[in-house]
Amino acid sequence: MTQIISVIGAGTMGSGITITAASAGIEVCQVDVSQEQLDRAKFYHEKTLKRNVEKERMTQDEADAALSRICYCQDHARASESSFAIEAATENSEIKKKIFGAMASTYPSNCILATNTSSISITEIGKSVGEAADRVIGMHFFNPVPVMKLVEVIKSPSTSKETLARTIELSEQMGKTPIAANDHPGFVSNRVLMPMINEAFHAWNDGVAGPDEIDGIMKLGCAFPMGPLRLADLIGLDVCRDIMLVLHEGLGHPDKYAPCAKLVELVEAGHLGNKTGRGVYDYTS
Ligand SMILES: NC(=O)c1ccc[n+]([C@@H]2O[C@H](COP(=O)([O-])OP(=O)(O)OC[C@H]3O[C@@H](n4cnc5c(N)ncnc54)[C@H](O)[C@@H]3O)[C@@H](O)[C@H]2O)c1
Known part of the structure; x- marks a missing residue:
């Protein structure tokens, strides 16, 4: 029987998760509150499949079949049939808890409730859905989803x-390599990566070298x-600053994890990286 999943959020990550699952033979209900975002996701899916056919990574029939497995909905239209609901909406704790409340009451009682959050506590999200906490898990994909092999799987004590076993199975079915970690601020990936990025800003701020040299x-x-x-710049300087704040608040050691003044300065000036055309580097030309 074909597996059906729902992906909530049709932005950068949600649209990537959807096309990866559909290309692996899974039926996907792509959900978003914004029709504009759903249209954009559909355009991205068509473009990605077309490129895959041109590069002979799949046949035209396979691309058509992948697209036909996706439905685009502003509500949880296929909730009752879904074995998995993967939330990939805006990185905001209140928004996510609201979506998880809806997921816990709308999806079947054996449906896994996964989140793609990069920094919000899986334990806290689990607490917000009471008895359904044992079905809550972090399924942290990386950008761009069709290309990046890792799924960092985050388990809370509940x-x-x-x-965990079903999340590992789905990740593998999607052609990914799942690696499990426990729920701690920044998980593994951002706890290791973000302080390094922050330190690069410190090196620039201290005049050790310029961005090109660093x-x-x-x-x-x-x-x-x-x-x-x-x-x-690729991740988004605002996202980097916010993740440093999560580490700062969650792990103590204020000097070690405080976001570098240079990073904060750029964010406050609205220079957020590739997405605004300017961050550390200028992309306008
Ligand atoms: N961008 C990255 O590189 C990256 C990498 C790993 C994890 N993440 C995480 O993935 C999640 C999504 O990030 P993104 O970069 O795709 O964000 P995005 O801003 O591109 O997309 C978020 C989407 O969520 C939708 N949304 C907001 N509220 C909603 C609701 N109530 N119901 C349904 N949809 C709703 C928005 O309309 C938007 O389409 C975040 O938790 C982020 O931390 C992002």
């Missing part, structure tokens, strides 16, 4: 073994595909 040294010396400051 997450059941069955929830990125060049880290790229060539550490075999990174891109330097930490360019990666910060």
Whole structure:
């Protein structure tokens, strides 16, 4: 029987999760409150599949089949049939808790309730749905989802073994490599990555070197595909600042995790990276 899942949020991550699942033979209900975002996601899905056919990664028939597995909805239209609901909506605790409340009451009692959050506590989200907490889990995909192999799977103390096993199974079915971690601020990926990015801002702020030199040294010396400051622009400087604040509040050590003044300055000036055309680097030309 074909598996059916719902993906809530049709932005950068949700649309990527949807096309990855649909390409792997899973039926997906792509949900968003915004019709504009649903239209944008559909456009992205069509474009991605077309490119995959051109590059001979799939046949036209396979691309047509993948697209036909997706429905685009402003409500949880296929909730009753879904075995998984993956929330990938805006990174805001109140919005997520509201969506999880709706998921817990609308989806079947054996449906896994996963979140793609990069920094919000899985334990806190679980607490907000009471008895359904054993079905709540973090399913942290990476950007761009169709390309990046990892799913960081985050269990809270309430997450059941069955929830963990089914999440690992779905990740593998989607062609990903799941690796499990416990629920702590920043999980593993952002706890290790973000302080490094923050330190690159400190090195720039202290006049150790300019952005090109810092990125060049880290790229060539550490075999990174891109330097930490360019990666910060790609992630979004506001997102980097917010994740540092989560580490700062959650882990103590104020000097170690406080966001660098240079990073905060750019965010406050509205220079958020690629998405605004300017961050550490200028992308307008
Ligand atoms: N962007 C990244 O690189 C990245 C990487 C890993 C994880 N994440 C996480 O993934 C999640 C989504 O991030 P994104 O970058 O895709 O954000 P985004 O802003 O591109 O998309 C968020 C989407 O959520 C929708 N939304 C808001 N409220 C909703 C609701 N009540 N119901 C349904 N949809 C709703 C918005 O309309 C929007 O389409 C966040 O939790 C973020 O932390 C992001």
